[in-house]
Amino acid sequence: MKPRQSSFWKVFGIPLGIGLLSAAGLFAALLGDGGWDALSWVGLGVPAGIGAWALFQRRG
Protein backbone atom coordinates (compact mmCIF):
# COMPACT_ATOMS: atom_id res chain seq x y z
CA MET A 1 0.00 0.00 0.00
CA LYS A 2 1.32 3.46 -0.79
CA PRO A 3 1.95 5.69 2.22
CA ARG A 4 -0.55 8.28 1.00
CA GLN A 5 -3.39 5.75 0.92
CA SER A 6 -2.67 4.53 4.41
CA SER A 7 -2.68 8.08 5.75
CA PHE A 8 -6.10 8.58 4.16
CA TRP A 9 -7.57 5.72 6.17
CA LYS A 10 -5.63 6.69 9.25
CA VAL A 11 -7.10 10.18 9.14
CA PHE A 12 -10.58 9.47 7.81
CA GLY A 13 -11.29 6.00 9.22
CA ILE A 14 -12.94 7.07 12.48
CA PRO A 15 -14.70 10.17 11.05
CA LEU A 16 -16.15 7.99 8.29
CA GLY A 17 -17.49 5.55 10.87
CA ILE A 18 -19.05 8.40 12.84
CA GLY A 19 -20.50 9.83 9.63
CA LEU A 20 -22.12 6.52 8.69
CA LEU A 21 -23.47 6.13 12.22
CA SER A 22 -25.01 9.63 12.06
CA ALA A 23 -26.54 8.89 8.67
CA ALA A 24 -28.02 5.65 9.99
CA GLY A 25 -29.40 7.57 12.96
CA LEU A 26 -30.94 10.27 10.79
CA PHE A 27 -32.59 7.63 8.63
CA ALA A 28 -33.67 5.22 11.37
CA ALA A 29 -36.20 7.49 13.05
CA LEU A 30 -37.93 8.01 9.69
CA LEU A 31 -38.81 4.31 9.67
CA GLY A 32 -40.68 4.00 12.94
CA ASP A 33 -40.99 4.79 16.63
CA GLY A 34 -39.60 3.03 19.67
CA GLY A 35 -36.48 1.08 18.72
CA TRP A 36 -35.95 3.11 15.57
CA ASP A 37 -36.03 6.33 17.59
CA ALA A 38 -33.56 4.87 20.08
CA LEU A 39 -31.23 3.99 17.20
CA SER A 40 -31.34 7.61 16.02
CA TRP A 41 -30.45 8.82 19.51
CA VAL A 42 -27.35 6.64 19.46
CA GLY A 43 -26.43 7.71 15.91
CA LEU A 44 -26.70 11.42 16.72
CA GLY A 45 -25.56 11.04 20.31
CA VAL A 46 -22.07 9.91 19.28
CA PRO A 47 -21.10 13.08 17.33
CA ALA A 48 -22.82 15.34 19.87
CA GLY A 49 -21.06 13.51 22.70
CA ILE A 50 -17.60 13.69 21.13
CA GLY A 51 -18.06 17.40 20.39
CA ALA A 52 -19.13 18.17 23.95
CA TRP A 53 -16.36 16.00 25.42
CA ALA A 54 -13.71 17.83 23.37
CA LEU A 55 -14.99 21.24 24.49
CA PHE A 56 -15.08 20.43 28.19
CA GLN A 57 -11.77 18.62 28.31
CA ARG A 58 -9.61 20.45 30.83
CA ARG A 59 -6.18 21.57 29.84
CA GLY A 60 -3.81 18.84 31.02
Added chain:
Amino acid sequence: MKSKTIRRWSFIHTWTSLICTVFLLMLALTGLPLVFHHEIDHLLGNEPELKQMPADTPQLNLEQLVAKAQAHRPGEAMQYLAWDEEDKNGVIAIMAATAGTEPNSSHTFMLDARTGETVEMPSANGGLTLFLLRLHVDMFAGLPGKLLLAFMGLLFVLAIVSGTVLYLPFMRRLKFATVRQDKSTRLRWLDLHNLIGVVTLTWALVVGVTGVISACADLIIAAWRQDALSAMIEPYKNAPPLTQRAPATELLSIAAQAAPGMEPDFIAFPGTRFSSEHHYAVFMKGSTHLTSHLLTPVLIDARTLAVTAIAERPWYMDAMGMSQPLHFGDYGGMPMKILWAALDVLTIIVLVSGIYLWIVRRKAGKA
Protein backbone atom coordinates in the same frame (compact mmCIF):
# COMPACT_ATOMS: atom_id res chain seq x y z
CA MET B 1 -1.47 16.59 -1.34
CA LYS B 2 0.71 19.24 -2.95
CA SER B 3 1.01 22.55 -1.17
CA LYS B 4 -0.53 24.28 -4.19
CA THR B 5 -3.60 22.06 -3.97
CA ILE B 6 -3.87 22.74 -0.26
CA ARG B 7 -3.68 26.49 -0.88
CA ARG B 8 -6.48 26.24 -3.43
CA TRP B 9 -8.80 24.31 -1.15
CA SER B 10 -7.88 26.61 1.67
CA PHE B 11 -8.89 29.59 -0.47
CA ILE B 12 -12.25 27.94 -1.27
CA HIS B 13 -12.84 27.06 2.37
CA THR B 14 -11.96 30.54 3.61
CA TRP B 15 -14.16 32.46 1.22
CA THR B 16 -17.22 30.21 1.04
CA SER B 17 -17.24 30.19 4.85
CA LEU B 18 -16.67 33.91 5.31
CA ILE B 19 -19.47 34.85 2.93
CA CYS B 20 -22.07 32.57 4.47
CA THR B 21 -21.05 32.74 8.13
CA VAL B 22 -23.17 35.73 9.17
CA PHE B 23 -26.27 34.19 7.58
CA LEU B 24 -25.49 30.74 8.94
CA LEU B 25 -25.08 32.18 12.43
CA MET B 26 -28.47 33.83 12.13
CA LEU B 27 -29.98 30.55 10.89
CA ALA B 28 -28.36 28.51 13.65
CA LEU B 29 -29.40 30.99 16.36
CA THR B 30 -33.03 31.29 15.21
CA GLY B 31 -33.19 27.57 14.46
CA LEU B 32 -32.23 26.66 18.02
CA PRO B 33 -35.48 27.86 19.67
CA LEU B 34 -37.48 26.74 16.63
CA VAL B 35 -36.51 23.12 17.38
CA PHE B 36 -38.63 23.54 20.53
CA HIS B 37 -41.35 25.75 19.05
CA HIS B 38 -44.14 23.44 20.25
CA GLU B 39 -42.88 23.49 23.80
CA ILE B 40 -42.31 27.26 23.72
CA ASP B 41 -45.78 27.95 22.38
CA HIS B 42 -47.27 25.71 25.06
CA LEU B 43 -45.40 27.62 27.75
CA LEU B 44 -46.50 30.97 26.32
CA GLY B 45 -50.09 29.71 26.20
CA ASN B 46 -50.21 30.21 22.44
CA GLU B 47 -51.24 26.67 21.57
CA PRO B 48 -54.93 25.93 21.14
CA GLU B 49 -56.60 23.73 23.75
CA LEU B 50 -59.87 22.00 22.96
CA LYS B 51 -62.57 21.41 25.58
CA GLN B 52 -62.80 18.06 27.35
CA MET B 53 -65.84 16.16 26.07
CA PRO B 54 -66.85 12.48 26.15
CA ALA B 55 -64.60 10.45 23.86
CA ASP B 56 -67.44 9.31 21.61
CA THR B 57 -68.85 12.78 20.93
CA PRO B 58 -69.75 12.80 17.23
CA GLN B 59 -68.04 15.20 14.82
CA LEU B 60 -69.71 17.65 12.50
CA ASN B 61 -69.34 17.03 8.79
CA LEU B 62 -66.89 19.05 6.74
CA GLU B 63 -69.39 21.44 5.15
CA GLN B 64 -70.85 22.23 8.59
CA LEU B 65 -67.31 23.04 9.75
CA VAL B 66 -66.72 25.23 6.71
CA ALA B 67 -69.96 27.08 7.49
CA LYS B 68 -68.83 27.64 11.08
CA ALA B 69 -65.48 28.95 9.85
CA GLN B 70 -67.14 31.27 7.38
CA ALA B 71 -69.48 32.60 10.07
CA HIS B 72 -66.37 33.26 12.19
CA ARG B 73 -64.66 35.29 9.44
CA PRO B 74 -67.41 36.56 7.13
CA GLY B 75 -66.36 37.73 3.69
CA GLU B 76 -63.16 35.69 3.66
CA ALA B 77 -62.37 32.67 1.51
CA MET B 78 -61.48 29.24 2.85
CA GLN B 79 -58.00 28.21 1.70
CA TYR B 80 -57.07 25.04 3.58
CA LEU B 81 -58.39 22.58 6.11
CA ALA B 82 -55.89 20.35 7.88
CA TRP B 83 -55.96 17.87 10.72
CA ASP B 84 -54.13 18.47 13.96
CA GLU B 85 -51.56 15.79 14.71
CA GLU B 86 -52.05 15.81 18.46
CA ASP B 87 -55.83 16.07 18.82
CA LYS B 88 -57.99 14.30 16.27
CA ASN B 89 -60.85 16.69 17.07
CA GLY B 90 -58.76 19.67 16.06
CA VAL B 91 -59.28 20.90 12.50
CA ILE B 92 -56.98 23.71 11.41
CA ALA B 93 -58.58 26.24 9.10
CA ILE B 94 -56.66 28.78 7.02
CA MET B 95 -58.63 31.67 5.54
CA ALA B 96 -57.75 34.84 3.71
CA ALA B 97 -59.24 37.73 1.73
CA THR B 98 -59.21 35.57 -1.40
CA ALA B 99 -58.33 31.92 -2.00
CA GLY B 100 -55.19 32.96 -3.87
CA THR B 101 -53.86 35.26 -1.12
CA GLU B 102 -50.18 34.63 -0.24
CA PRO B 103 -49.59 32.51 2.87
CA ASN B 104 -48.17 35.23 5.13
CA SER B 105 -51.40 37.23 4.87
CA SER B 106 -53.63 34.30 5.80
CA HIS B 107 -55.30 33.76 9.15
CA THR B 108 -54.99 30.38 10.84
CA PHE B 109 -57.31 29.14 13.57
CA MET B 110 -58.67 25.89 14.92
CA LEU B 111 -62.15 24.44 14.77
CA ASP B 112 -63.40 21.91 17.29
CA ALA B 113 -64.66 19.18 14.97
CA ARG B 114 -67.38 18.22 17.48
CA THR B 115 -68.96 21.63 18.02
CA GLY B 116 -67.56 23.86 15.29
CA GLU B 117 -66.40 26.19 18.03
CA THR B 118 -63.43 28.29 16.93
CA VAL B 119 -60.23 28.42 18.97
CA GLU B 120 -57.59 30.99 18.11
CA MET B 121 -54.04 29.81 17.36
CA PRO B 122 -51.93 32.85 18.28
CA SER B 123 -48.69 30.98 17.54
CA ALA B 124 -49.71 30.51 13.88
CA ASN B 125 -50.45 34.19 13.25
CA GLY B 126 -47.85 36.11 15.22
CA GLY B 127 -45.75 36.06 18.34
CA LEU B 128 -42.21 35.06 19.14
CA THR B 129 -41.87 31.74 17.33
CA LEU B 130 -43.48 33.00 14.13
CA PHE B 131 -41.15 36.03 14.19
CA LEU B 132 -38.15 33.71 14.53
CA LEU B 133 -39.55 31.48 11.81
CA ARG B 134 -39.92 34.38 9.36
CA LEU B 135 -36.35 35.47 10.10
CA HIS B 136 -35.18 31.91 9.59
CA VAL B 137 -37.16 31.32 6.39
CA ASP B 138 -36.85 34.57 4.42
CA MET B 139 -35.69 37.40 6.74
CA PHE B 140 -39.05 39.09 6.00
CA ALA B 141 -37.91 39.54 2.39
CA GLY B 142 -40.17 37.06 0.59
CA LEU B 143 -38.89 35.00 -2.31
CA PRO B 144 -35.62 36.98 -2.76
CA GLY B 145 -34.87 36.39 0.92
CA LYS B 146 -35.50 32.65 0.56
CA LEU B 147 -33.30 32.40 -2.53
CA LEU B 148 -30.51 34.37 -0.87
CA LEU B 149 -30.61 31.98 2.09
CA ALA B 150 -30.68 29.01 -0.32
CA PHE B 151 -27.52 30.37 -1.94
CA MET B 152 -25.90 30.82 1.48
CA GLY B 153 -26.85 27.20 2.19
CA LEU B 154 -25.05 26.10 -0.97
CA LEU B 155 -21.94 28.03 0.10
CA PHE B 156 -22.21 26.32 3.49
CA VAL B 157 -22.23 22.92 1.78
CA LEU B 158 -19.15 23.95 -0.24
CA ALA B 159 -17.45 25.11 2.95
CA ILE B 160 -18.16 21.73 4.55
CA VAL B 161 -16.77 19.82 1.56
CA SER B 162 -13.62 21.95 1.31
CA GLY B 163 -13.17 21.76 5.07
CA THR B 164 -13.29 17.98 4.88
CA VAL B 165 -10.63 17.95 2.15
CA LEU B 166 -8.40 20.16 4.32
CA TYR B 167 -8.91 17.88 7.30
CA LEU B 168 -6.47 15.40 5.74
CA PRO B 169 -3.29 17.53 5.60
CA PHE B 170 -4.04 19.05 9.01
CA MET B 171 -4.55 15.73 10.72
CA ARG B 172 -1.89 13.63 8.97
CA ARG B 173 0.43 13.66 11.96
CA LEU B 174 -2.22 13.73 14.67
CA LYS B 175 -4.34 11.01 16.17
CA PHE B 176 -8.09 11.36 15.87
CA ALA B 177 -9.60 13.68 18.51
CA THR B 178 -6.24 15.19 19.46
CA VAL B 179 -6.77 18.63 20.96
CA ARG B 180 -3.46 20.33 21.70
CA GLN B 181 -4.40 21.99 24.96
CA ASP B 182 -1.27 23.79 26.05
CA LYS B 183 0.64 24.98 22.98
CA SER B 184 -1.43 28.05 22.11
CA THR B 185 -5.04 29.21 22.10
CA ARG B 186 -4.95 29.21 18.30
CA LEU B 187 -3.86 25.57 18.09
CA ARG B 188 -6.45 24.51 20.65
CA TRP B 189 -9.23 26.14 18.65
CA LEU B 190 -7.86 24.87 15.34
CA ASP B 191 -8.02 21.32 16.69
CA LEU B 192 -11.50 21.88 18.14
CA HIS B 193 -12.69 23.42 14.85
CA ASN B 194 -11.39 20.39 12.93
CA LEU B 195 -12.66 17.79 15.37
CA ILE B 196 -16.14 19.23 15.94
CA GLY B 197 -16.43 20.05 12.26
CA VAL B 198 -15.63 16.52 11.15
CA VAL B 199 -17.89 14.71 13.65
CA THR B 200 -20.90 16.96 12.94
CA LEU B 201 -20.25 16.73 9.18
CA THR B 202 -23.10 14.35 8.26
CA TRP B 203 -25.69 16.15 10.34
CA ALA B 204 -24.64 19.59 9.06
CA LEU B 205 -24.70 18.38 5.45
CA VAL B 206 -28.17 16.87 5.82
CA VAL B 207 -29.61 19.91 7.58
CA GLY B 208 -27.87 22.21 5.06
CA VAL B 209 -29.06 20.41 1.96
CA THR B 210 -32.63 19.92 3.24
CA GLY B 211 -32.67 23.60 4.20
CA VAL B 212 -31.71 24.58 0.67
CA ILE B 213 -34.46 22.33 -0.71
CA SER B 214 -37.02 23.84 1.67
CA ALA B 215 -35.92 27.36 0.74
CA CYS B 216 -36.70 26.52 -2.88
CA ALA B 217 -40.22 25.31 -1.96
CA ASP B 218 -41.93 28.16 -3.82
CA LEU B 219 -40.09 27.24 -7.00
CA ILE B 220 -40.77 23.53 -6.47
CA ILE B 221 -44.51 24.16 -6.04
CA ALA B 222 -44.53 26.39 -9.13
CA ALA B 223 -42.81 23.63 -11.12
CA TRP B 224 -45.36 21.11 -9.86
CA ARG B 225 -48.23 23.38 -10.94
CA GLN B 226 -46.56 23.70 -14.34
CA ASP B 227 -45.73 20.00 -14.81
CA ALA B 228 -48.36 17.92 -13.11
CA LEU B 229 -51.29 20.20 -12.46
CA SER B 230 -51.58 22.07 -15.74
CA ALA B 231 -51.95 18.89 -17.83
CA MET B 232 -54.70 17.57 -15.60
CA ILE B 233 -56.74 20.74 -15.57
CA GLU B 234 -56.26 21.36 -19.29
CA PRO B 235 -59.95 20.44 -20.05
CA TYR B 236 -61.02 23.24 -17.67
CA LYS B 237 -59.10 25.93 -19.53
CA ASN B 238 -62.19 27.52 -21.03
CA ALA B 239 -64.64 26.58 -18.30
CA PRO B 240 -66.64 29.45 -16.81
CA PRO B 241 -65.45 30.58 -13.37
CA LEU B 242 -66.70 28.55 -10.46
CA THR B 243 -69.62 30.36 -8.82
CA GLN B 244 -70.99 27.77 -6.43
CA ARG B 245 -68.78 25.06 -5.02
CA ALA B 246 -70.36 21.74 -4.15
CA PRO B 247 -70.43 21.00 -0.39
CA ALA B 248 -67.23 19.66 1.14
CA THR B 249 -69.12 17.07 3.19
CA GLU B 250 -68.05 13.92 1.31
CA LEU B 251 -64.55 15.00 0.20
CA LEU B 252 -62.72 12.67 2.52
CA SER B 253 -64.65 9.54 1.57
CA ILE B 254 -64.34 10.39 -2.13
CA ALA B 255 -60.58 10.81 -1.74
CA ALA B 256 -60.26 7.67 0.37
CA GLN B 257 -61.95 5.68 -2.39
CA ALA B 258 -59.67 7.18 -5.04
CA ALA B 259 -56.51 6.58 -3.01
CA PRO B 260 -57.12 3.51 -0.86
CA GLY B 261 -54.82 2.85 2.07
CA MET B 262 -53.86 6.51 2.44
CA GLU B 263 -54.83 9.10 5.01
CA PRO B 264 -55.94 12.70 4.51
CA ASP B 265 -53.38 15.37 5.38
CA PHE B 266 -55.03 18.57 4.19
CA ILE B 267 -57.61 19.89 1.75
CA ALA B 268 -56.83 22.77 -0.58
CA PHE B 269 -59.94 24.68 -1.57
CA PRO B 270 -60.53 25.89 -5.14
CA GLY B 271 -58.33 28.80 -6.19
CA THR B 272 -55.35 28.17 -3.88
CA ARG B 273 -51.86 27.42 -5.11
CA PHE B 274 -52.24 23.77 -4.15
CA SER B 275 -55.43 23.30 -6.19
CA SER B 276 -56.98 24.75 -9.35
CA GLU B 277 -59.74 27.29 -9.89
CA HIS B 278 -62.14 24.39 -10.43
CA HIS B 279 -60.95 21.76 -7.97
CA TYR B 280 -60.71 20.73 -4.43
CA ALA B 281 -57.38 18.98 -3.88
CA VAL B 282 -57.34 16.46 -1.05
CA PHE B 283 -53.72 15.72 -0.17
CA MET B 284 -53.37 12.13 0.98
CA LYS B 285 -50.34 10.87 2.87
CA GLY B 286 -48.98 7.33 3.08
CA SER B 287 -49.93 5.27 6.11
CA THR B 288 -46.44 4.04 7.03
CA HIS B 289 -43.91 6.07 8.98
CA LEU B 290 -41.72 6.74 5.97
CA THR B 291 -44.48 7.43 3.44
CA SER B 292 -46.42 9.70 5.80
CA HIS B 293 -44.14 12.51 4.55
CA LEU B 294 -45.08 11.91 0.92
CA LEU B 295 -48.28 13.54 -0.30
CA THR B 296 -50.49 12.48 -3.19
CA PRO B 297 -53.15 14.99 -4.24
CA VAL B 298 -56.59 13.80 -5.36
CA LEU B 299 -58.21 16.43 -7.56
CA ILE B 300 -61.97 16.60 -7.15
CA ASP B 301 -64.17 18.71 -9.43
CA ALA B 302 -65.58 21.42 -7.18
CA ARG B 303 -68.91 21.52 -9.04
CA THR B 304 -69.71 17.83 -9.68
CA LEU B 305 -67.50 16.19 -7.00
CA ALA B 306 -66.20 13.76 -9.64
CA VAL B 307 -62.56 12.73 -9.26
CA THR B 308 -60.66 14.42 -12.10
CA ALA B 309 -57.32 12.81 -11.40
CA ILE B 310 -54.95 11.44 -8.81
CA ALA B 311 -51.96 13.64 -9.42
CA GLU B 312 -48.59 12.06 -9.88
CA ARG B 313 -45.92 12.73 -7.34
CA PRO B 314 -42.85 14.00 -9.12
CA TRP B 315 -39.51 13.24 -7.46
CA TYR B 316 -38.97 16.85 -6.46
CA MET B 317 -42.20 16.95 -4.45
CA ASP B 318 -41.01 13.81 -2.63
CA ALA B 319 -37.64 15.45 -2.02
CA MET B 320 -39.44 18.44 -0.54
CA GLY B 321 -41.62 16.19 1.62
CA MET B 322 -38.67 14.23 3.01
CA SER B 323 -36.65 17.39 3.57
CA GLN B 324 -39.03 18.70 6.20
CA PRO B 325 -38.50 16.16 9.00
CA LEU B 326 -34.78 15.92 8.20
CA HIS B 327 -34.45 19.68 8.57
CA PHE B 328 -36.72 20.16 11.61
CA GLY B 329 -35.51 17.17 13.67
CA ASP B 330 -39.03 16.60 14.95
CA TYR B 331 -39.39 12.92 14.09
CA GLY B 332 -37.60 11.19 16.93
CA GLY B 333 -39.13 12.48 20.13
CA MET B 334 -37.66 14.83 22.74
CA PRO B 335 -34.22 13.13 22.90
CA MET B 336 -33.80 13.82 19.19
CA LYS B 337 -34.79 17.48 19.65
CA ILE B 338 -32.19 17.83 22.40
CA LEU B 339 -29.51 16.22 20.22
CA TRP B 340 -30.58 18.47 17.33
CA ALA B 341 -30.09 21.49 19.58
CA ALA B 342 -26.70 20.18 20.76
CA LEU B 343 -25.51 19.67 17.18
CA ASP B 344 -26.80 23.15 16.32
CA VAL B 345 -24.76 24.66 19.18
CA LEU B 346 -21.70 22.69 18.04
CA THR B 347 -22.19 24.11 14.54
CA ILE B 348 -22.29 27.63 16.01
CA ILE B 349 -18.98 26.87 17.75
CA VAL B 350 -17.46 25.67 14.45
CA LEU B 351 -18.65 28.87 12.72
CA VAL B 352 -17.35 31.21 15.42
CA SER B 353 -14.02 29.39 15.83
CA GLY B 354 -13.65 29.56 12.05
CA ILE B 355 -13.91 33.36 12.11
CA TYR B 356 -11.50 33.48 15.06
CA LEU B 357 -8.93 31.35 13.22
CA TRP B 358 -9.20 33.52 10.14
CA ILE B 359 -8.65 36.73 12.15
CA VAL B 360 -5.66 35.30 14.02
CA ARG B 361 -4.03 34.09 10.82
CA ARG B 362 -4.56 37.43 9.10
CA LYS B 363 -2.97 39.26 12.01
CA ALA B 364 -0.02 36.86 11.93
CA GLY B 365 0.35 37.42 8.19
CA LYS B 366 0.54 41.18 8.64
CA ALA B 367 3.02 41.12 11.48
